[in-house]
Amino acid sequence: MQLVIGNHNYSSWSLRAWLLLRQFGLDFETVRIALFTPGAAEQIKSYNPAGKVPVLLDNGLTIWDSLSICEYISEQHLDGKGWPADSALRAHARSSCAEMHTSFMALRHAMPMNCRRTVENVVISSEVQQDIDRILQLWSGALNLSASEQFLYGEFSIADAFYAPVVYRLTGYGVSLPEQLQAYCDRVLALPACQEWLKLAQQENEVIEEEEV
Template identity: 40%
Template sequence: MSKATLTISSKNYSSWSLRGWLICKLAGLDFEEERVPVDDPGARAELLLLSPSFLVPRLVHEGVTVWDTLAIASYLNEVFPEAGLLPPDRAARAHCLSVSGEMHSGFANMRSALPMNIKGRYPGFKVWAGAQADIDRIVAIWRGCFAAHGGPYLMGPRPTLADAMYAPVCSRFTTYDVKLDVACDAYRERIMAHPVVKEWIAGAMAEPEELEELDAEF
């Protein structure tokens, strides 16, 4: 049987690619990466925040094609329930899905003002008020998760879908020097130091500088 394939775009810039890739890794799926060229019009539109992520991530597994991060997570949770992408407890699972869904559909101001750029570092970056409101809400979500589930990850002792959804936010907070309280900053560091995330970062750092022309929206 052929190996699963996950289609992604830039590892440095594509937050949705990172989310889908992490979901597959946390599920324990054996897969091959397929890249959408960065000069593809659809990929450029996604990276410029001009369109939803229609092209990536896209998973093909055992003849089934799944796109969209939440759909991929739901599918892999059925295939690999022992991986714990979603918590087994009903209340915790509902919480996980709620915070993941909020990340999936919200925080447009933060996405626009702080686009993902793993290679970038902007100490003292000035966050405008609209983006700060999104950051404040994310911090409230994280604090609520720690209070409800005890950490060190959002849903407790092991990473879940929620952590995959918020991992690009941790990258953004690192890139743009976003100031956080002690607990949230420790969580950001924990995610950035996770072996799977570090594997992605290494791939991002090795990427050629192909997207310099995309600075209009960044």
């Protein structure tokens, strides 16, 4: 199985799929393409005509888009364990991922994922604050619903992989969080897989100016 990804430092959608594979200990190879470098767009299109990473190659299949990749991995390689076992939690987790997939444009624009970034306070617009407030509400709702002191829905799930780039953003941009949610972020960041991703990001030297807010 191969996962085609972008830069570890910047590619938040790549991180989601990679983290699910790594956290569940699945065997895969990474093909890294440095985004926006000469030839990168053509190289990505040779895997995915939509021109985006991540892309998963498995058993002769090409699966693109992070959400469908995570669904495929859970179905084909994890016996469904990518999602919570409880159907109410699973429905909530799926809604949370769908919301991440389609929303939070202000936050994504103002605070691009930049794993190498060191904490520094930024001015937060009201639109960005609204996104942050909604994410914090969603996280608290998930943790309370599942009575979890671990991950959003108890055991690590696709939902945690989906929000991991937000964890890097909120901590990297120095956003202060309520205790319960800071503890959640700390648990995500402490995962060996997240530490490994961070190390890989720190080893990269490409700089994408538009992502350096």
